[in-house]
Amino acid sequence: MATTDMIDRQLLDLDALDRALTDTANVTPVLQRALADADDTLSARFLDGEPAFKLVPLRAAVMDAVVTRAWAICLGDLADHACLAAVGGYGRGELHPGSDTDLMIIIPAPLPEALESRLSDLVTRLWDIGIEVGHSVRSVNDCVEQARRDITVATNLMEARPLAGDRSLFDAMDAATSPYRIWSGPDFFEAKWAEQQKRHERYDDTAYNLEPNLKESPGGLRDIHMIGWVAKRHFNAGALSDLVDLGFLSESEYEELIQGQHFLWDIRFALHRLAGRREDRLLFDYQADLARQFGYKDAEHTLAVEQFMQRYYRMIKRLSRLNEMLLQLYQETILYTELDEKPQLLNKRFQIKRGFIEITHRNVFQRYPFAMLELFLLMQQHPEIRGIRAATIRQLREHRHRINNAFRRDLRARSLFMEIFRQPAGITHALRRMHSHGILGRYIPAFATITGRMQYDLFHVYTVDTHTLMVVSNLRRLSVPEHRDEFPLLSEIHSRLPKPELLYLAALFHDIAKGRGGDHSELGAEDAYAFCLQHGLSRYDCRFVAWLVRKHLLMSMTAQRRDISDPGVINEFAGEVGDRKHLEYLYLLTVADIRATDAKLWNNWRKSLLQELYRRTAQALRRGLGQPIDEDELVAEAQHRARELLRHKGLHHMTVRSIWRHFTPDYFLRYSAAEVAWHTAAIHAAGDAAHAPLVLVEPDTQRGGIEVFIYTRDRDNIFALAVSALDQLSLDILDARIITTDNGYTLDSFLVHTPTGGDDPTATAVTIRETLRTHLADPKTLPEPATGATPRRLRHFNTMTQVDFSDDTRNNRTAMELIAGDQPGLLAQVGYTLARHGLRVQNAKIATLGERAEDVFFMTDDANAPLGSAIRQQLRSELLSAFDDDSDIMRRGDGV
Template sequence: MIDRQLLDLDALDHELTDTANVTPILQRALREADDTLSARFLDGEPAFKLVPLRAAVMDAVVTRAWAICLGEFADSACLAAVGGYGRGELHPGSDTDLMIIIPTPLPEALEARLSDLVTRLWDIGIEVGHSVRSVDDCVFQAKRDITVATNLMESRRLAGNASLFHAMEEATSPYQLWSGPDFFEAKWAEQQKRHERYHDTAYNLEPNLKESPGGLRDIHMIGWVAKRHFNAGALSDLVDLGFLSESEYEELIQGQHFLWDIRFALHGLAGRREDRLLFDYQADLARQFGYKDTEHTLAVEQFMQRYYRMIKRLSRLNEMLLQLYQETILYTELDEKPQLLNKRFQIKRGFIEVTHRNVFQRYPFAMLELFLLMQQHPEIRGIRAATIRLLREHRGLINNAFRRDLRARSLFMEIFRQPAGITHALRRMHSHGILGRYIPAFAAITGRMQYDLFHVYTVDTHTLMVVSNLRRLSVPEHRDEFPLLSEIHSRLPKPELLYLAALFHDIAKGRGGDHSELGAEDAYAFCLQHGLSRYDCRFVAWLVRKHLLMSMTAQRRDISDPGVINEFAGEVGDRKHLDYLYLLTVADIRATDAKLWNNWRKSLLQELYRRTTQALRRGLGQPIDQDELVAEAQHRARELLRHKGLHHMTVRSIWRHFTPDYFLRYTAAEVAWHTEAIHAAGDAAHAPLVLVEPEAARGGIEVFIYTRDRGNIFALAVSALDQLSLDILDARIITTDNGYTLDSFLVHPPAGGDDPADSAATIRETLLAYLEDPQTLPEPATGTTPRRLRHFNTMTQVDFSDDTRNERTAMELIAGDQPGLLAQVSYTLARYGVRVQNAKIATLGERAEDVFFITDDANGPLDSATRQRLRSELLSAFDDDSDIMRRGDGV
């Protein structure tokens, strides 16, 4: 029954006697009803009450349009609601899915009336999704497409010929096509494909609350199978059928209502159908649902954590129910004798189950033993649904007493020491709510997101991906992916220590303070409680405390500087610490965002590992000597050039003005490449020399410039590369003793851009055009900020420090990423006569974190006045007045 305040049907029918104004009358009635529903929602009325009301309003509008448009033909065809509308569910922006069942043959006059109906509905403002089918068409399409069969199964007659509707129902029933077992298998396969399409995780930055795992589609899936095979009219019937307990049903309905509330609000904010929780709406949704920023957690993070936790619970229910369906629908005829594993567990039909219902009550530690047995018996396909339910019912027994139980502690550590199945065991434990119970700190990070573009996954998902990445290194079949890392992993004395460090490395995120320090304390206490030696406890804690050290050193410091290598080697201390840290670092970066891992980062970390290994081999008391490194680099480069036919005196003549910095920062192969090109070019004073290597060893496109030094060469080059939409990953600038500059840039083309080999000529021509007139420095171009970046506000920071060893200044810039940022920085530096000697460029999601090693025009450190002017100008260029201050938690 429709509330008269929402839609007065008597008054509406009276108005519709004015047949000349049918469209505006229905249009106004629908608009006013939608406005009333939106107002009631904003006043606190839940969506589960409003969604059926909107469907009822739509019924009233559509059926009246049907009667008016079809007139005397109203009973010649049938109008049915399908899809969500067929279920009686209609959100503000949802399509109104209709099916018109027609007789055969179709009279021309009826066809014209139906065309008028569809046009009229669009004119009213209804987003119509419609199909026109005969009963035979329905059968043909349903037989070919399980989605069509599902829509027909959910259809609801609105108006017109009831016989046609019943004929369609009969012709597409389970007795005619898509029997219960066939329907179940097809829908399960469909769900698996859908989950894969959404990366098999609901934890992406902008999840789809309908299609992602744990979303509304998973709830629909439960209902579809229940209706098709068990003739259930509603989800509540699953309680009577024994598939759901009362508490599980309540959990399922609460989850659906929560997702409906979000979807209703999302459609209102977007003004259209929108099922993706885009950054455009997340903060507004958080405010609308009453969340407020706290000292350590933003309102949007709290809101999204609630969302992620809810869909995790729904995913668990979906998995359990589908397995119950599978056992009932597909395996009910099978009578297989169980295979006994021990007195608590057995295998039946490939699934592990308890031997009796009281196992977890009498032996709580068996809740961990279950996962260990699955590791030891890889032939086990999963956990029986009844045992999953018992796990859910008894996991409350995992308390402090359980955690102190030596049997539980031994079982947990045994899981980590197994040769295979660790990742699967942890994921299953997490999926069924056991891991968070056993480690309460892990429960705190479950579903926790960080409102940025850098951390693509929630902290719990990321953590388990780190463990997975590490475990993959131990699998012989995957050895070719990362040969060096796999070789290092193979010689680890205790790989379980590495996995424990991975499990705890981010466990303290969101508490405030340094998550590395807090996590190290947690890790040490946990390891001590689980019987590890104090040395191993300290070692795991060290890995957690230092898990960002290697990535920060490689990406933010000049690792060509022997002093930096010696300092890092001193922090690491020995080869064992270096090996474990190297593996953890790579696994961490790869699990943060797949796009972060590229040949550039790989080469950086590999170079840092190689140089640190050399330093440790020499001994910390004998630090690497710069002159020794320069001599070694020159010797290797000479050998390469000798094979290319260059006389040693020719090489010496070219090198005589090169500083030691040059030979420290470039590999022997790069030095040989530059030297050969400079020799071939002859007198470079007349024109700049530009080299482009499309497939550089460091990953990306290597660009090398050799020309007369000018104060703005760096700014010109950056502007040219920015003009080509190339992302600069690294910049190295060397000034020779005779007034030349050797500048190198490692760049990446934009996604979907030209083939690097094809773009090499364009890069060279553009750079030469910019360098032709080095006195003219064009204003940096500005572009449109991409949608995703617009929703983040990063406080700009500019900090200076003294690099006394190299007689230069280090300037660190943190700012919101934006088009032309690096060009703007280089332009500003050039105007102040500042020379860039080296640059480390890093874009981490929405944040640009760049480090510039700079000098004044006399190649000395910057004075305090210049620093202050630079800081003021850069802050004014990039800062904004946002009240959202982001935190930098690193990887």
Template structure:
């Protein structure tokens, strides 16, 4: 029998089956299969949602009659929540209320239990509550979420009078009146937003709970229904909240999210509301997207989703503001207070003085945001004026963009002492930013499909500006005090904001986004009459916005030559200040989990060293010998203070190369020397751990006789212990001892702060080195679920070492457990020496640099040998397990 014909009687007949549980399960599975077959991503799902609700109605009615039998008419079976709205997705929760006609159900407890247990047995997983009317009212009064679910209740079967009595009492003005219910729902929405960092524009959005999701529409519906007892959102038109065109936009956006949620349920066979990577490509294909113009299908699909969310976010903002005016505000606050000739304040929101303001004076489309900045008591723009802004966006045309007064207004917005971030976000939400900067329109809702960038490009850009603004505010000084101090040295903060606005504006075009962004930024500066100096600074920052992070993470910043080269590229302390702040703000706005104490100190060290080099003068660079002697002197002075004799110091240092004294700080040299001087040959290998170094990470130091596979065994052990290796320094002494040090953090990004953990790490690593193998055990270094969706094509490139001491190998590949150990084994087979490793992991992408030589410590220049190295590394990287 077709599930479409499954009536109440059909389900009752299933109880005559030898196995009624199986019969019901078969009916449910058949219904879901048919819904899946009939679902079309290009067509509305409302009919399918209603059909699913009717199907469950018939099923529950049959179960109700069967298990409650002679008392079925005394009580009520009620649908609540989404089921009450008849919006039932294939695997949605079934929220039901058993409304009792008496407070004490002892006499029929067994029947109710049988009814409930059967629903679980057939796989429905109902959200079921059993209450009398007084119980319902008490629960609703105590918890507005209970009250909210009762607002949407619908009788399935049973005692209709009992249901009507509850409905009447729930609708009573005394129970959660609008002036209480509305603020409660607003607070609930804000709390929900905060869970998603107040943005919907991330890599794996929640289409139900996230900002701009289905829950936003339900909030509008609940508040509206409570006050007006409205039966549908269409009545928003009747009561003057929306014109039909905006109502149609709202329903279109809702329909898109409904179709996406229906497809997600079908794809996962469960109640799944997250657009996680695992499903995005399949959904993109279902919805008809294909790769085109260098834009992957999945990026186009996610842009389609985000544009629907933008509409819902904006309409949610407007409708809740209008509802607040009607439900909460008093008449006095709704009286217009003139602000300028074009605008008044109504209940704290800016309103146009008349409806043709923008048509007569298009520049008011920018002026309104400047007024908001200059009047901090204003809460925002009134809904009717938001509507007019949207209606008049076409006025921001080529003539508008080249109008010098418009240009001055835009620059004034960027130069205000407050409200820059909030107004730019508002301008983006209303479409003004994309209209004024057509190149910005290209990045609106554009997703970058990798694990490094977790926000859309426009949202990331605005987060960068927000971070820069925070550097200027004393209340955020404790967050990054060094950045706050540097910001005080900035003469023109608007230069930073402009550079941030354009640093990623060419994303998605193909080619180098930095050079293309430089051109776009230059055009902007020319149009907005910025000085030649400011234009050069902005375009340089856009072109080189990745320079500082790449230098810090991929080069040895303890080397004066590296610092001098970087200082030459930067050229001035002014540029250094701007670049440092932009770099920190950019990294922190890309993915909050990528920022840690290690990167903080690494960038700070690079800034300080470069500042010193620039202050000294580029014509007077510090030479390596000066740095070596400086480090030696500082370390020796410290050791002598601690009672270490000159003889012991000399003996400990006699076989160490200049490289060692260059690449380690005086503090590290002193720590190593004390340990080595106190260590007997029989006690090797020596393994030490400092839980907190000056760079915010832990340092693990290994001192032992040089043997093959020390690097491979060490890295495999540390990886197996769940540690993230940030940096590795490998020194081999003239008498063949190795001093290896690894900068590490816990996989969570936190420092090691447990004494037992420290001991376990040192003990495990020492045992591995003695045994010359890694003990077999479960690797706790877990690759993220998302990482498998971002396979990185492996590339191996040989780079020239400016010092001509080593051969540099740049490896780009997918990050994985045991990667460094695998490379170490390849180097052992190749019989080459590893002198240094710079580890950079960006999301699922590993970008590692290895400084190698032959066994005579000479660079490898032979092309055949390089080809052999590449082949061997690729072979090891392709091995499983």
């Protein structure tokens, strides 16, 4: 609790302050200066290394001195007719630099008019002084009525402390809102627990957001407050330390809570200073500065900001575990204290009581260390178990240090771990519980190194450990019958896997080597092989799991970066995969990995890409690697299926043949039969009007976006004009395909989507069609790309621009790979640059991964020949100049 006795003269000279306040004309500037000077002193102390846990109560004490003097001056002879109380964090005696000063004024009923006027003057004066005031004016009855309706009000009143005025009003309020009158201990606990669950859900039920909230995210300050609130309400504990005396907290648990609170306070104090206001979100705007302020430095394989954030994530994970255990202990004590239920014995080590599993005696984990794994297996085998008893969790925490090399060599422990992976249900829950209680990282030390590890980018929205367990969860979901409709093909493939546990092991190890330097896929494969060998798998299965880890990025990179309409690419990928088994396991792992990287990353476009790559590769494997797919055969098949569709539309085969006679085989390789039929029918319907730009827009396609098709005479700048028009409409381009016919026409397709996703599809289609027609009407006019404001999140990253060229000899063209920071108008700028050099884009693979744009353009010069070395060098120079910036944070590319 804050008290002015804490204030030293260096911080605030109370005697000098009182002398200065005798000049009533200067009250506001005097108090304003006193508060500002004190804040400057506190900031200087913080920068000199004094911890926030010493400064936060001091700031509350300074505020007490300022506020109570303003109260006395504004209320004068009526100062004892009401009571001024601090509530919320200020009521606890905690005040950070940007925190609101929450006040409650308890008034007699009815409120005298003279007092009302002076209270209004008080609030105005406090704002003039520069205090961010949150205030309420209530009678005792008002307090009771509002607290009874709103658990948040009841909580605030519980933390209130009197500052000035009539103490009897405060005492009356305190008595009237006690647990004997409203919100008994059990009722309060249940309401606050429900409130916490809702809060966690609101913050995605995970602490691992890219920009977490210090207060509200799981494991944040609110979770510590929650423990204190319940303790105060039910046990009448004045402080967390009282819970140690009551036997509800061990000394080590108390120390862990306090250390966590002090750590979060240091960050919050620094964050408020940086922001110059109340800010509890660890935004990208501040993360790098905070890392530097707390002394972190870039290392060979990790940035300073990544080290800082990993420490943060690990701390809130510890606090979240402690919060969960203590609340469960409260639940057993507060809600179930009257229940006396006979336990159900599972074996000599474990039993079920009140729906929770517990050890049969205190020495179980000491005598049988392997039981720390057996616990989670039993929970899988008995889904009726609601959780682990708090006393057992405490024993687990106290004995997990026994998981050492000897433990890992124990055949019983190894067998139990593999049995968890072979269970028909509950694998994800088992792994998450093991991780939550610190067992998984103990058993697999490499997993401990990725716990809380973040990558400073917008692509990986979860820490590596959370992402990894989400991949396992995605895979397990495919085996659940009630979810078969989500991914029918993937669920069907999963149902015929001979050993699904190999897939789950590959998921567990696929990113385990991130942050070590080197190729995390190669290093992770080595870890996976050694682990599988130690756990009794055959050498073939060990090699198979290691292969999945080593190649876990292969399928996504092939689908998103290469031209999978090219039979050569398919044959090459099929050669890498080798057989149907490897393909199917890799396909499932790839989809689960992408979906666990960022929910927004998975869409129908990526789904269709991977499905098409899977389908074509499976076809190649059926033929045999010695009989690669023949291009002519694929063209003939596509034409046959398209003709059947067109016949149903009423088009004569000679009409179709006339339209197709100038189309190259490339066209039929890159488009599906349905797309060919759509284009052909539209070209026929347009008749002579097809000489003008024909623009088709299909708002809802199986490829997961808006399909835009352009058919017009081939001229310079068509690609640049099209992407410029689409950029003008703020559309994201997912894919581009450009085909030139033998008679000088171009068939261009763009798959786009609206970032908001909420626009009317029909209206959007009309707008796209009209805008493109306008832009393409005068292909000689090439507008310079407009530059828009870079979104806040993108401004804090610098992706080093890379431009690389390679020869696509099979198709007689050049591939240009561009990696750059995502920014408004990027594609338009690329199109503009290529057009100025007269280059023709024949295909493009567009990928935006968080803050990174990773695009590949297949192109030729104006003579339809591959690019020479001189033009390559010139393009590289111009694009590097266009997209590089001077940010001091460089990013490494670690893939998915």
